[in-house]
Amino acid sequence: MKIVKKNSAETLGDILAHSIFLKVGRIRKGKIISQEDINLMLQDGIENIYVGVFDNDDLDENYASKKIAEAICVDGVTRSPTYSGKTNITSKYDGLIEIDKEKVFELNRLSTNIAVSTLNNHDIVYNGDHILSVKIISYAINKADLEKIINFLNTNKIIQLKPFKSLKFGIIYTESVNEKKNIIEKTKKSIKSRVSDYNSTIMDEIIVNHDIEAIKLALEKQLTMDIDCVLFFLSSSVADVSDILPSIISELGGKITSYGMPLDPGNLTLSGYINNHKILVAAGSARSDALNGLDWHLNSLHAGIEIDQDIIDSLGVGGLLKDIDFAVRRKRISKNINTKKANIAAIVLSAGESKRMGEDNKLLLKVNGKTIIANYIENISKSNVSEILVVTGHQSDLIQGELEKYDVNFIYNPDYKDGMSTSLRAGINALSANIDAAMICLPDMPLIGIYEINKLIDYYNPKIGNEICIATSNEQRGNPVLWDKKYFNELSDIKGDKGGRHLLSQYEEKSVEVNLGEAVSFDVDTKSSYNSLK
Template sequence: MLFGEVRIDEAEGLILAHSLRLPTAMLKKGRLLSPADIALLKQAGMNFITGARLEDNDLGENDAAQAVADALCGPGVQSNGAFAGRCNLFATQGGVVVIDRDRLDRLNLVDEAVTVATVPPFVIARPRQMIATIKIIPFGVSRHTVDACAAYASTGGPLISVRPMKPFNAALILTILPGIRDKTLKAAAAVTRARIEGLGGAVAAEYRCPHDIGQLERCLTKALAAGHDLVLIIGASATVDRRDVAPSALEKAGGSIDHFGMPVDPGNLLLLGHVGAVPVVTLPGCARSPKPNGLDWVLSRLAAGVSIKPADIMRMGAGGLLKDLGGQVSTVWPGISTPNAMPHAAAIVLAGDSDAAPAVETALAAGLEPLVVVASNNSDAAEENLPPCDIRLLRNDDNPFAAGLAALPDDVEAVLIFAQGATISVTNVGDMLKALEPEEGRAIITAGDSCLIHCSHFAATSLATLLMDHAEQVLDLPISAKP
């Protein structure tokens, strides 16, 4: 790729390096300069312009980003289409995000021009949550580089996939020592049930027995005979050695100890074993609390059918400190994460004197809420065919745009403005929501006569003025023919 300053007379077909505000137009970064653009630049008195020009073996930033994204997408992952040299990957289903970290590192080491960032491996993703982003740094990159990155992404199984949670039933065994109150046992069982149910499973049976090797062996054998998919043991006393009560009972029941201890705090004293194909987990004492701990890291993988080997547990140290030195559990941790998915988006239908129903139906189908319809003061058409749902109907002829924004609650992060008579599909709405990236300079997304606005611009009083004053933050998407 060639990059640098060229004479205006030689700039046709150049990729503009920096956005330019001219007296009569706004030329945005990444634009392929046309003869008409050259004329505007000359009218503005410019003699030189900085930009890039692709060579024969180069791919443009969007084509390169899309090629790498296509190679990265494993089961449960899809891309949203490349724009501005970036392509984001989203989970198509809820589940555990599985990432081959070694291959990801090798891909990122190919060339500084290609970067892939992901959520931490084995986090739990929600449907439609963004889990990775591919960014091409320059305006173009050699095909050889893209091919090398795609090879790392596609060789050796999926590099990024989302494993859905599988329904499972668990047995819970609580051991008892003299003096333990029933209230304490019930509380520990309730916390564990909530954990299991949060992963799509169910505690199908609960057993209690004295904290004794023989008694626990018999209880464990009984639980295994009932055909449970997973057995969890909450010991009256924490396991402190492989020869302690719970691991000894596990081995007497015909099981094996896979690993004892983990470099995650809280959660150090977790023990993982199995009897046949059934995993058996002896819970650390901290698991009596609903706060995040190492148990969550193990349970999420088991629920998604992801195997856990001793080396996997021993590699959990980076990021495994879940509490500070004062003992407070961190609110951000890589076991079960909550990165932003789609923004909480509302809809404003500027109906005027027209029928608002088509736009309202699209907004409802796309999951936009709340819905605000702004009609003319003397019009009945806007509300004649509205569906029977929670819609706020306003009447305003002076400034319907500002009136609609003022009616939005504080927790709305973005709003889709349907102009009078605007017709876009649910697919278009989804594309607009995925493209909204205010941190990347895309705070306003347009498609046809509709406009998605980030909450940072909710103080605007005019849509036309907003689009003009912040043209560098506007991304215009084509209207898709998809339903």
């Protein structure tokens, strides 16, 4: 492909190399130029533009990005629609992602025209989280390069998702003479929180003196129970592999798999097993809620990853955990656990006639085998919203038919032809009484997924003034927008074919912008924008 300067009238089918700003709006770079685009440019006096012209052996960036992403996908992940040469791969489950760093390096070396970016190996991922992105750097890629990349991926898997599974725990605490009495109670509270993050269960708790016989009896008891892992909190951390607890494990026919780890805090964590029971011995620092080497072991254990000393030794780079925000590095896995979260409703405005699309209802067009509206609702239904209202109008029966398997409430707006404000009002008026805030959603945005919805919700915090959360991309505001309930009356009073955007200028001090990336900047309004998706 070459970037050349051409007469605007002669660019039909070429790729726009640089964005152009017209009186009617912007034509984005990377767009395949249509006759309508040419007419608009000529009307504005733009006679020459820079375009990308394909060579005979070039392939479109979206086609190539989609094919590479499909070759990377494994069980438990899914790909987003492809736009602007980029495809995201997201998780379908909560778990750990395994990344083969060397193979990713080798993959990126196959062509200077691709960029595959991933999370770190053994990062926690949640349903809807982005794991990996595939970006074609230019607007096209050489066919031979793409074939080389696909052949490599057909024989080399670079990612694997390990879903978390709930486990049963036995906990043994040891105490020493003159030890503070509240230490064990604080530890119980901390480990209960940690274990519940995985929807796991503490089946038995025993407190014994820090004495070899007492510890051995407690361990023998729990080994007879239906328990997956015995976790120890000792009044005195293991000082050597010849110490009391490692000796007991060996005496009972077990094996030490690791002792000591380059994660700080948590250096003195020990792991092993006896028959089918995993054994974990926490470092003293794990009594705190702060991120610890114990958390790494718990992640691996729940993901079913077998640990050995080689894996442990590889953790040194990035292993300094001090001063890292605990909330960023470890969070709750199940949205149902965090009962203190606000009740957020999603109002999905689906009543419009999509006139710019011609005869087609854009919400009923298909992307990745599903209609645009079904894809959008499926993502929202897996997010942290507690109620979904779908406001219908034009072709209401068809919209409802596409969504009949989802747990949503339909609100028919008979006045939909009078503008978006009527649908907004219908949705606001139908909200349940216990709703704290509502997210106003436009379903013609197929790149908005679970991750984007949840990130917007995470920023909602009226206590610190975050009452309105606005999705942005490159500092440009877009949708969705989340509104606290105190604004519902004003939203209901809006007239005409507009949403709540004009209210934002009145409440800047109560608003927070949330960067959600390119997902915010793309919607399906025209046949050209729909055709740009893969």
